[in-house]
Amino acid sequence: MLKELRPALVLLVALVAITGLAYPLAVTGLAEVLFPSQAQGSLIGKDGKIVGSALIGQQFASGRYFHGRPSATTGADPSDPSKTVPAPYNAANSMGSNLGPTNKALIGRVKTDLAALRNENPSQPVPIDLVTTSASGLDPDISPEAALFQVPRVARARNLPEQQVRDLVGRHVDGRAFGFLGEPHVNVLELNLALDEMAATEE
Incomplete structure (x- = not known):
């Protein structure tokens, strides 16, 4: 059983390390060097x-x-979180109008x-x-x-x-x-x- 699981677990760990750690870090580092302003959000x-x-x-x-x-962006209603109210340019809720x-x-x-x-x-x-x-x-x-x-x-x-x-x-x-x-x-x-x-x- 362990003999069959080992290759799958090794592959899983390797892919997580490559796609979840190495690749994002490499892209982020490259962006910081080549496009520092854009990488920081064009502040x-x-x-x-x-x-x-x-x-x-x-x-x-x-x-x-x-x-x-x-x-047309909205945000949570302060008086009733289950409802939304207009909140122009709410970056946490990017959306267009459905009207x-x-x-x-x-x-x-x-x-x-x-x-x-x-x-x-x-x-x-x-x-x-x-x-x-x-x-x-x-x-x-x-x-x-x-x-x-x-x-x-x-x-x-x-x-x-x-x-x-x-x-x-x-x-x-x-x-x-x-x-x-x-x-x-x-x-x-x-x-x-x-x-x-x-x-x-x-x-």
């Missing part, structure tokens, strides 16, 4: 403190900041968002990514059009010339990866940090 710091990640969106409610895409295009709650939310955005900038069409959630609910980026749409509001709130804010957006547009993958985009957190720096130099 973004300000004044010596971590303020977020370039990979995970954040909610910016103030009119002084650019806003990201809506987020279909005919769902009344979704239609109501989009109409409310559209009305607010049209009131904010009535002269421009509302970019679709400002009213739709992403599949992950954590999208840190918006389209250049979505960022430019918000320029008048941000400029008014900060008492800055619109063209100055528009130029700032232009400097933070990332193009397609390798020139052909994906779409041009703007990282909202990085743009808002640059906005704070620009405003600080104006004071």
